[in-house]
Amino acid sequence: MKKVLEGSMAIAEGVRLAEPHVISAYPITPQTHIVEHLSQMVADGDLKAEFIMVESEHSAASVVLGAGACGVRTYTATAAQGLLYMEEVIYNIAGMRLPVVITVANRAVSAPINIWNDMQDAMAIRDTGAVMLVAENNQEAYDMHLQAFKIAENRDVMLPVVVNVDGFVLTHTFEVVETIDDIEKVRQYLPPINMEYKLDVESPYSFGTLGEPSVYTESRYNLYNAMNYSRNIIIDSAKEFKDMFGRFYGSLTDSYKMDDAQTVIVAMGSVLGTIKDVVDELRESGKKIGVLKIRSFRPFPEEEIVSALKNVKNVIVAEKAICPGKGGILSVEIRDVLYKHKINSVNVNGYTLGLGGRDITPRNIYDLVLRAEKEENVDGEFIGLSQQYL
Amino acid sequence: MLTKEETYNQLFTMGHTGCSGCAQSMAVKLITEVLGKNTIATSATGCLEVFSTRWPESSWKIPWIHSLFENSAAVASGIEAALKITGKKGGITVLAQGGDGGTADIGLQALSGMFERNHDVLYVCYDNGAYMNTGYQRSGLTPFDAYTTTSPSGKESFGNQRPKKYMPEIAMAHRIPYTAVASAGYPLDLQKKVKKAKSIIGAKYLQVDVPCVPGWKYEPKYSVKLAQLAVQTGLYPLFEAEYDKIISVKKISKKVPVAEYLKLQGRFKHLFRDDAGKAEIEKIQKIADENIEHFGLL
Amino acid sequence: MDFKAGIIAMPGAALSNKTGSFANEIPVYQHKACTGCNLCIYFCPEGVVYGDKKTKIYDFDSDYCKGCGICAEECPVDDIKMVLVEK
Numbered sequence: 001m002k003k004v005l006e007g008s009m010a011i012a013e014g015v016r017l018a019e020p021h022v023i024s025a026y027p028i029t030p031q032t033h034i035v036e037h038l039s040q041m042v043a044d045g046d047l048k049a050e051f052i053m054v055e056s057e058h059s060a061a062s063v064v065l066g067a068g069a070c071g072v073r074t075y076t077a078t079a080a081q082g083l084l085y086m087e088e089v090i091y092n093i094a095g096m097r098l099p100v101v102i103t104v105a106n107r108a109v110s111a112p113i114n115i116w117n118d119m120q121d122a123m124a125i126r127d128t129g130a131v132m133l134v135a136e137n138n139q140e141a142y143d144m145h146l147q148a149f150k151i152a153e154n155r156d157v158m159l160p161v162v163v164n165v166d167g168f169v170l171t172h173t174f175e176v177v178e179t180i181d182d183i184e185k186v187r188q189y190l191p192p193i194n195m196e197y198k199l200d201v202e203s204p205y206s207f208g209t210l211g212e213p214s215v216y217t218e219s220r221y222n223l224y225n226a227m228n229y230s231r232n233i234i235i236d237s238a239k240e241f242k243d244m245f246g247r248f249y250g251s252l253t254d255s256y257k258m259d260d261a262q263t264v265i266v267a268m269g270s271v272l273g274t275i276k277d278v279v280d281e282l283r284e285s286g287k288k289i290g291v292l293k294i295r296s297f298r299p300f301p302e303e304e305i306v307s308a309l310k311n312v313k314n315v316i317v318a319e320k321a322i323c324p325g326k327g328g329i330l331s332v333e334i335r336d337v338l339y340k341h342k343i344n345s346v347n348v349n350g351y352t353l354g355l356g357g358r359d360i361t362p363r364n365i366y367d368l369v370l371r372a373e374k375e376e377n378v379d380g381e382f383i384g385l386s387q388q389y390l
Numbered sequence: 391m392l393t394k395e396e397t398y399n400q401l402f403t404m405g406h407t408g409c410s411g412c413a414q415s416m417a418v419k420l421i422t423e424v425l426g427k428n429t430i431a432t433s434a435t436g437c438l439e440v441f442s443t444r445w446p447e448s449s450w451k452i453p454w455i456h457s458l459f460e461n462s463a464a465v466a467s468g469i470e471a472a473l474k475i476t477g478k479k480g481g482i483t484v485l486a487q488g489g490d491g492g493t494a495d496i497g498l499q500a501l502s503g504m505f506e507r508n509h510d511v512l513y514v515c516y517d518n519g520a521y522m523n524t525g526y527q528r529s530g531l532t533p534f535d536a537y538t539t540t541s542p543s544g545k546e547s548f549g550n551q552r553p554k555k556y557m558p559e560i561a562m563a564h565r566i567p568y569t570a571v572a573s574a575g576y577p578l579d580l581q582k583k584v585k586k587a588k589s590i591i592g593a594k595y596l597q598v599d600v601p602c603v604p605g606w607k608y609e610p611k612y613s614v615k616l617a618q619l620a621v622q623t624g625l626y627p628l629f630e631a632e633y634d635k636i637i638s639v640k641k642i643s644k645k646v647p648v649a650e651y652l653k654l655q656g657r658f659k660h661l662f663r664d665d666a667g668k669a670e671i672e673k674i675q676k677i678a679d680e681n682i683e684h685f686g687l688l
Numbered sequence: 689m690d691f692k693a694g695i696i697a698m699p700g701a702a703l704s705n706k707t708g709s710f711a712n713e714i715p716v717y718q719h720k721a722c723t724g725c726n727l728c729i730y731f732c733p734e735g736v737v738y739g740d741k742k743t744k745i746y747d748f749d750s751d752y753c754k755g756c757g758i759c760a761e762e763c764p765v766d767d768i769k770m771v772l773v774e775k
Contacts, residue, residue: 021475022468050471054464055503062461062500066432066468069455072476074468092457096695158691197696199453199469201428201482204699206448208456210440211694219694391740392729397749398703400735404752405702408733410710411756416733447705448697577730603756611757611770614731 005177007170008033010138011077011103011163013179014145016047017186018101021072024052024063028082029115030167031105035077057082061089061102068098069207071198073149076100079167080107080121087125093160094129094223096208099152099193100160101145102130105167106269106320108356116357117167118320119269122297123329129223130160131230132298134268138175140249141165146180147237150190157230158195159223164297166270168357180245189244231299252301254293255308257283261290263314263369266305266334268294271318271360278365289369294330302337309334310343316372317350318365319380327380328352335377349375353383399451401427406449408441411610413574413600413617414489414516415441420577421485421514421598424584427452430469431485434462434492437523438516460496462488463504466511483512483588490517490531493597494557505564505593512587512594515557518602526605530555533625534677535670536657538605543660548670553677561595562631568592569631573599575617579628579640586630599626607656619651624678627685642687648675707734711755713770717747721765728759728768 005013011034015023023042025035041047050067054060057078064074078086083104093100108114109121122132131151135141141163148161165171180186197205211219235251242248256276258264265275272293282289292308294301309315317331326332331350338346349372354360364383372378397404401422408415414437422429431454433439439456442449457465466486473479486504488497493515504511520538521527528541532550537543541550561569568590572580580598587594601608601616608616620626621640625648628640649671652658661667661674682688724741728748736753739746748759760768 022471024468024471048475050475052467052471052507054467055499055506058461059464059467059500059503062457062464063468063471065457065461066455066465067472068468069465070430070469070472070476072472088458089461096457097691197692199430199455201430201453204427204451204453206443206450206454206697206699207695208439209443209445209448209695209697211445215445215694218690222691222693391742392738393740394738394747394749397735397738398700402735403700403703404734404736404749405705405707406734407705407707410733410754411758412733416731419733419735420730442702443697444702445694446697447702448699449702451700609757611761613733613756614758614762 001181002176002178004174005138006033006174007138007141007165007172009037010142010177011145011165012037012041014142015075016041017146017180017183018073018149018190020049020075022050022052022064022067022074024054024060024076026054026057026060026078026082028057028079030107030171031077031079031082031103033171034103034105057085058089061086061093064100065089065093065098068093068100069096069199071193071195073193074100077103077105079105080109083121084109084124087128090125090128090130090160097158097223098160099158101148101152102160102162104162104164105171106164107167114356117169118355118357119164120321122164123321125162126298129227130162130298131227131296132162132164133296134164134294135170136249136270136272136293138170138173139177139247141170142177143241143245143247146186146190147241150237151230151233153193154233155196157226157233159226159230164269169270185244189240227299234296250293250295252296253304253308254295256291256293258290258292258308260288261312262288263316263372264290264292264309264312265316265318265365266292266294266330267318268297268330271320271354274360274362275318275365278362282369300333305334305337306341306343309338309346312346314372315346315348316368317348318368319350319352320354322352322380331379347376349378350380351378351383352380358384401451403449403451405447406442407444408437409603411603411613413602413613414438414518416613417516417574417580417598417600420580421584422452424581425483425485425588428481429483429485431487432456432462432465432469434488434497435459436489436492438487438489440523459492461500462486462492462497463511463513464500467504467507467509470509470511479510484510486511486513488515489523490515490519491521491529494530494555502564505561505566505595508566508592510591512596515597516600517597518600518605520605522602522605531557534674535661537660538657548660548667558595558597562634565633566593566595567632568594571597571628573617573621573626573628574601575614575621576628576640583630605657608654612654616651616654619646622646623648623651624682624687625651627681627687629685636685639685639687642682645688648678706751707754708751711753711773713755713757714750714753714773715748715760715768716771718767718769719745721767722746723765725764727762727764731758731762733758
């Protein structure tokens, strides 16, 4: 059924479809509407779950860790400072191989305190061992949550999956979303969670043991391998979703007008909408330009990126996060995989924009296209600075 | 009767690497014995977690999980929620455990949250009065004038200059249904309190005094003696409370001067050097006397 | 790939760790004055003491006893002696 839904409601509806058993959260803008909707669903009896409003994000993640270890389906959501506060627990969830799904309503990190959108928060957890997906619009956010549970709970993956959704830009924006109304079909797509090892008085295993130097490395290697393997499951989950529900947004990446493209803009999340509009116009004026969408940031879509960009002249990475002391983050990783595959003919320019909720306008994107053709190997350059504040 | 074969079936098994004479392992053994096999336990990071689960070994025969230092109570909240939603809560006790640092310092927020939400969880704080696992640094439950590696005694100091945090009273302030203080020195009293806690639905807090051989610096054979002296001096009052009301106290059978307790421990050795030390012992005696008066221990 | 490596252990697997090697001294139960009070069982930090209230015959498992001496110290009738382990 087609409905006009706020992004947060679309996410909550997507989570409801997965029928999680335990939801725990702590309020932080712009995540609040998601968990408000979910708690209302529980209050109304539309979702049979334990909803636990806790005293911090650290505990929200810990509650779903404990519940997840009992073999039930769990969910939490957060943003920015909350995600950073959760980070210690996310490492632990991943290390203990528990399939929790976490929505991050991406937001800038303090200081200065700023409640608006960018992706700096997500970058802070990139090495935790969580699978990190990024949604482009509300429909994809809705659909991606079902896929996230499927990926997390795959017995050869067993990792937390973070679904990144741009704060405000998506969470607080109303769009038409086509909902899935056949719950039996959903249950077929996402069968009941079935964990081999769980906290159970009948088989009383010990979880979270001390891993001494003799085994710690192997434990991390197993996690590393599982993350690599999750590539297959992300691809399969997207494909199976397409087969059953008809919608597809790419698997690890997605290409837009990439055939014959000489210039490619690489980005993640909602900014892709603006970028695609600009690319449409540039294409009309005859420019050979396309878009590469990163849908899975972790695992990093190395092969897909290489095959998409290897014959391109200019790559523009538009990034809403920065690594002080280095430069771009996504841009550096893209340059790295090209270098690794001995492709040195591509000019990769990384630009920083849209921080702390500053609008990314079509004008900004046009400017990037013009600049990138003149510049070489720009790394994390800030766009649109106000000179008066420098 | 306990046969040799049965010793292998204890829920907290032999083979852990706790120090010789460790009172915490004694308390864990006594507590799990009462709670029985239908128990799911969490542990905060600390001695217990390290010495009981060096992978691939584990001393636990009940399902057990360690996550982090500060989230034992929150993890237990999640376990309880999972049991509730899957209809398995009936008959299963959720036991959350932490040391004094994991409980009263870094874990206090998660613990307060668990109390306030009144999860059906028994939280046990094994109080040995410092961060023993990391090498005897002071915590919020380190007693007055105790030497620790971060509250050392010296020319200008008699050791830890703050009294113990009144953690059981903090628990009671949450109006949880049951709070109790017990001691490894009094196993029957301890087990009676665990049994009572097990029968109550809602959040329970049990703090157990567990002497620490290397941290307190005494001969391993004195673990029980010290735990008993802590009670008999009035320094570690044992009591039970329901909500905010104290309902019972363990009376002191024969009041012992605090010096008798202090002198057996290397962590108080500096108090026996000179007259200034004597004055400090008087201050500790005052703490004990105030406890005796406040709780009506005599 | 061993999913469990470093993170999940089997129940009671620590029994394979014979901590008796920690001991410098071990108790010798005299079986003379024992009243069957069970304190040695209660107070053993390892849980290695076993015995019977009725027969008043108690003993300990030297495979795991760390020799802390609490049982000997706390025995109300002094029926347990600590002796040095010959190594």
